[in-house]
Amino acid sequence: MTDKRVYLYDSTLRDGAQTQGVDFSPADKIAIVHELDRLGVDYIEGGWPGANPTDDAFFAEAPVLGRSRLAAFGMTRRAGRSADNDPGLQALLVPAATVVTVVGKTWDFQVSVALGIDLGENLRMISSSIEHLRGRVAEVIFDAEHFFDGYRANPSYALSAVKTAYEAGARWVVLCDTNGGTLPHEIERIVSEVVATVPGHHLGIHCHNDCDNAVANSLAAVRAGVRQVQGTLNGLGERCGNANLISIIPNLVLKMGYETGISPTDLTKLTHVSRALDERLNRAPNRHAAYVGEAAFAHKGGLHVSAVEKDPRCYEHIAPELVGNRRHIVVSDQAGRSNILARFREIGFEFDPQDPKINRLIEEVKVREYNGYAYDGAEASFELLARRVLGGLTDLFRVQSFRVIDERRWNSRGELITLSEATIKAEVAGETLMTVAEGNGPISALDAALRKVLMPVFPQLADLRLVDYKVRILDPKAATAAVTRVMIESADHQGERWCTVGVSANVIDASFNALHDSITYKLLRDGATQG
Numbered sequence: 001m002t003d004k005r006v007y008l009y010d011s012t013l014r015d016g017a018q019t020q021g022v023d024f025s026p027a028d029k030i031a032i033v034h035e036l037d038r039l040g041v042d043y044i045e046g047g048w049p050g051a052n053p054t055d056d057a058f059f060a061e062a063p064v065l066g067r068s069r070l071a072a073f074g075m076t077r078r079a080g081r082s083a084d085n086d087p088g089l090q091a092l093l094v095p096a097a098t099v100v101t102v103v104g105k106t107w108d109f110q111v112s113v114a115l116g117i118d119l120g121e122n123l124r125m126i127s128s129s130i131e132h133l134r135g136r137v138a139e140v141i142f143d144a145e146h147f148f149d150g151y152r153a154n155p156s157y158a159l160s161a162v163k164t165a166y167e168a169g170a171r172w173v174v175l176c177d178t179n180g181g182t183l184p185h186e187i188e189r190i191v192s193e194v195v196a197t198v199p200g201h202h203l204g205i206h207c208h209n210d211c212d213n214a215v216a217n218s219l220a221a222v223r224a225g226v227r228q229v230q231g232t233l234n235g236l237g238e239r240c241g242n243a244n245l246i247s248i249i250p251n252l253v254l255k256m257g258y259e260t261g262i263s264p265t266d267l268t269k270l271t272h273v274s275r276a277l278d279e280r281l282n283r284a285p286n287r288h289a290a291y292v293g294e295a296a297f298a299h300k301g302g303l304h305v306s307a308v309e310k311d312p313r314c315y316e317h318i319a320p321e322l323v324g325n326r327r328h329i330v331v332s333d334q335a336g337r338s339n340i341l342a343r344f345r346e347i348g349f350e351f352d353p354q355d356p357k358i359n360r361l362i363e364e365v366k367v368r369e370y371n372g373y374a375y376d377g378a379e380a381s382f383e384l385l386a387r388r389v390l391g392g393l394t395d396l397f398r399v400q401s402f403r404v405i406d407e408r409r410w411n412s413r414g415e416l417i418t419l420s421e422a423t424i425k426a427e428v429a430g431e432t433l434m435t436v437a438e439g440n441g442p443i444s445a446l447d448a449a450l451r452k453v454l455m456p457v458f459p460q461l462a463d464l465r466l467v468d469y470k471v472r473i474l475d476p477k478a479a480t481a482a483v484t485r486v487m488i489e490s491a492d493h494q495g496e497r498w499c500t501v502g503v504s505a506n507v508i509d510a511s512f513n514a515l516h517d518s519i520t521y522k523l524l525r526d527g528a529t530q531g
Contacts, residue, residue, distance in 0.1 A: 046071065099139045230243065297327045
């Protein structure tokens with residue numbers, strides 16, 4: 001480890017889940033973990049085992065990680081209990097997590113008022129909890145809650161708390177600006193004083209964004225000596241959010257010269273990861289987000305465009321390709337090719353860069369994204385589109401028509417029920433087939449009907465399951481006539497997951513398009529033929 005190595009700790013799945021309007025399902029958590037693991041984040045906090053059914057379900061089926069370490073979050077033992085006899089502490093020892101992060105008080109005011117215990121007992125709680133966990137997991141991290149408030153009020157006690165955690169064996173002691181009220185110059189001064197007690201290569205920083213300084217505070221802490229930075233994707237978090245890792249990472253690597261677990265190739269995934277999270281949350285990405293926003297490298301006519309075309313450094317602080325973004329000339333869009341070619345390489349798609357069909361594909365993608373498609377969160381649909389335009393995809397089946405009927409009525413028991421029925425007419429293996437199926441809603445019925453007509457020829461579809469379905473209104477002013485975008489996430493029993501997208505003014509039609517892509521992608525990936 002060099003002094004320039006900074007470790008990244010993502011807390012999106014816990015801190016981010018506290019954002020108003022954000023509610024991760026276990027499937028959401030698994031998908032986000034995969035994105036973070038591929039990106040190369042060192043630690044991924046999965047949640048709080050025992051705190052709620054969602055976190056319990058996630059840890060029960062947490063994926064095996066290739067690059068990251070999965071952390072479980074909880075609190076120190078309760079006052080008056082031994083570490084061995086504390087159910088909350090024991091719940092953190094889940095097989096999937098090799099790291100446990102425990103939060104404890106470092107502000108004397110909180111110890112006396114919130115916990116109602118004496119200051120010495122709080123230090124014993126910190127010490128015994130860490131010692132208990134240290135022999136059972138690979139790493140223990142101590143989250144020093146309200147540290148900066150505590151340090152301002154009683155520096156001696158705040159320091160004694162973090163020193164206790166360090167001496168008890170915590171790999172990292174993380175200084176938390178829990179209220180988000182500290183400014184960068186204060187962070188840098190206080191951290192510079194703390195490193196005299198706890199070495200910087202054992203210190204971390206965890207900032208909230210209540211003063212809109214969380215990123216700046218995190219970078220100031222690194223300058224002062226800490227070597228772990230905590231944050232969330234896109235700055236998710238309660239109140240005003242947490243430090244935004246999407247901004248912190250390129251600032252550390254490209255601006256400050258620090259090393260992380262993220263290689264230059266990994267860094268080009270940053271824009272994709274940011275937008276994929278927003279698509280999963282079914283919300284519009286922030287067009288003006290630093291580094292990754294659609295407008296981050298956008299130039300609108302006049303002198304700026306002229307200067308950028310001569311030398312991008314005139315109005316761009318980095319080359320947008322470094323973070324997977326692109327330059328956008330609003331008057332005459334000249335970007336897109338490099339991103340699309342990079343996507344081809346990612347999916348292992350063989351292509352000739354000089355093929356004139358590439359330009360056709362670029363224009364097709366631009367038109368479709370203008371009309372509402374979003375391929376950052378639907379890689380499977382993008383791959384199918386590319387193969388269709390470039391001539392590398394043969395239709396294995398063709399749906400000639402479909403009809404969906406919804407019925408809402410009272411049954412013989414006096415219960416109000418809703419029934420959905422779908423009729424499909426399709427050409428499969430040279431034969432025209434027609435079938436009817438019922439489902440729990442129109443999309444479920446369509447899915448059942450498609451499988452019913454296809455599975456005799458493609459039995460591998462029995463392995464396909466739909467795990468998520470999201471609808472987003474693209475033009476709310478049009479009310480019920482609005483264009484909708486449907487995102488479907490699918491999976492199979494091999495643990496593979498993929499996302500597809502459909503867009504239409506008719507939500508059933510949009511859903512069918514996404515469903516059709518999902519089934520086609522599954523068959524393509526499995527090497528299916530018509531016999």
